[in-house]
Amino acid sequence: MNLQQYLIRRLLLIIPTFLGITLITFMVIQLSPGNPAAMKLRTGEQGMMGDEMTREIVEGTKRLYGLDKPIWIRYGIWLKRVVTFDFGTSYKDHRPVMEKIAERLPITIELNLISIFLVYLLAIPVGVYSAVEQGTIRDKVMTVILFILYSLPNFWVAVLLIMFLGGGDFLDWFPIYGISSPGMEGAVFLSRLWDHLWHLMLPVFCLTYGGLAGLSRFMRAGMLEVIRQDYIRTARAKGLPEKLVIFKHAMRNSIIPIITLMGYLLPGMLGGSIIIESIFSIPGMGQLSFEAVLSRDYPVVMAIATISALLTLVGILISDLLYVWADPRITYEAEA
């Protein structure tokens, strides 16, 4: 079985999986208690409605949202539209769902990309270092620091940073809300970029430091595994310099599992951090999904769920391909 056949098989498998995922999601969301039509009416309570009137209005709103049809027909209609990438309009403001997502996706992806990149950039050397220094006092100090970082809740750190570095009472080093300063629209590109990056500093820090601990432990474990192997001993016995042994022979092999993890990060790109986004007033995906679920905005929830499902499926496929590419001992036959 060659790569092409394998790919075609895997891509065809995505179709039934995708159908299953969306069907279950659709049912779970629509059958969970809470009714968007009744919730809309609630906002105008203390009025002068009679019982009959209330019922009529809720029914009318259901018709307006297309919620009066049986659920399997609704799923059919939804699926037919989704095939053409039409996710319908939001109940909240009647704007096309795709437009709302497109508005918020760039900043979320940007934040995630920067923080994932930083996590990897820092975690790999930290992991390698503590593996090489295993058992020394330096390794222990590093471990303690990482665990402390790991256990600090990021909303707490965010608020402290804002209090102490965000002007007002103490140091005024960083802007503390949004992703750019007002009135920057007309500025030159470079200063606009600088202003934007300056705004991202604190949120990126809050999103990064926690992940750093997890990944560097992972790297350390992988590295320790490899260092015990015979070929490392052989390399050292040949008299190779220690740097070469560690970075060429050991690190390349222990990095494989970490690389393959990257495939699974793809769907995570879509979901913003609700907490960090609301603290720093960043209009990203986290806020959007959270509000949509709370207000039972079915079209928005379904669109986000569908896109993450697709990304997850693609991510798993990429992971599998990366495995084969990184480790010659794994072949497509073994998978089949």
Add this chain to the structure above:
Amino acid sequence: MSRIDNSKFLIGILFSFILIFPLPVQAAGPETPVGGDWLVRHIGAEPATLNPVTATDVYESTINGYVYESLLERDNRTLDLVPLLASSYEVSPDKLSYLFTLREGLKWQDGKPLTSSDVVFTFNTVKNESVDAPHLRSYYRSLEKVEALDASRVRFTFSEPYFKSLEMIGGMSIIPQHIFSRGDFNTHPAGRSPVGSGPYKFVRWDTGKEIVLEKNDSYWGEKPLLNKIVFKIITDETVALQVLKRGEMDLMALTPVQWVKQTEGRKFNRAFAKYKYYLPGYSFIGWNSRRPVFNDPKVRRAMTMFMDRDAILKNLRYGFGRVVSGNFFYESPDYDRTIEPWPYDPTKAAALLEEAGWVDSDSDGIRDKDGVKFQFEFTMTSGSQFADQVSTILKEELSKVGVEMSIRPLEWALFTKMLDDRNFDAVIMGWSLPVEADPYQVWHSSQTEKGSNFIGFANREADLIIEESRVTFEKEKRVQLYRRFHRIMHEEQPYTFLFMNESLVALDRRFQNVNVYPLGLDTSEWWVPTKDQRYR
């Protein structure tokens, strides 16, 4: 605490506000008001839309209060409905027909004339089934016909007399027909860029960042003084306060803890003035009277007397607010101030339980009556710190006297469903009140099945009072009826009435002529001396 807002009919800039303490109101200097400068305000979230018909959030009404206008408005001082777009109105003797005459020379912000056909279009839109405005439609159930007699006169016909009809007509934002009649109403782009007739016109909306309005130079009425009104969208209140302290905002609402702990410094008070006002509304615990444990007024009164409301108010909200004894706004004449809230008295409360027949007959530590144990579930919306603390205090108090209470937090969507199904023992929540409240929706016995009377309160006398007051057009008579109603509420305790909250606000001191009215701050009369102006 979840609020259910009825802000559509609170005509004014902020909610109804009342002053309680003499506050440092800045006297205008000897100079005359000058134009210029901006007002930068905080809003805690983005409005869903700026379409005044389909919107349901308070952010929209805060912003559109500058852009759109209604036929009538509430006078800052007297709270009476006075002409705005309308120059006059007449009411027929049978109170079924209202004839409004528009002012001359009214213009939309794009220069087109505003006529009676815009008014007719507005109300027909609200009544239209395919428009996503169920929350508004419910108010106009008895509005049968809206017709334009000529370019400046409109007649409204109702199917039944109701004292709030005038407010219903007068309070609705009038929208431009020439803009909204093209295309689908719900998705109309004017929801993202409104065109109204008011003193400020829309400039831009940066999603998630800010919404900017600027002075409408061709405004038909008195020209506003401030050049721009900027709304900054900052979701986190801690961050918002920092931004205020940095001088990047002028006006924001404070939380009690911010008022007491974070804005007391000399530096802050040099730059900002703080104001407090009562908000029309109250929080409460509703006892489901369909449950055998809560169908006796004595038991409900006992429940109230187990709550040390003064201490709770002091500890949870730093004393900002007031314990209330009934369902009307404390500052309105409808509220009978001679009725004192039931005191905190656990001994007497326990005696009331005994009196009502709830005794521990099988010595298992829990009171019972006719084989029913006194156990109940206390439902609240999750994430409400206030509800969380109140319920914990009550649970503790009740466990000492043989009443077992369990606490159940639910997310808002589930919570409302549970209310609709009447499937609860006790709930904690709050109501916002309009300036003139009508108890019908919440307290009339006809509303127990599907309306907002979810606790199932049914009282013959109360029903009669409600029915009579709805067709009583003399305010004085209504006040008498409502005071009697208040007394019934107090005796029956269908709710344990908790607190009316206070709104707390900080404002930059450079603004002059800041007055606190019963309806809140009116930003349209503010101005900044030339030497203090910050923005061009």
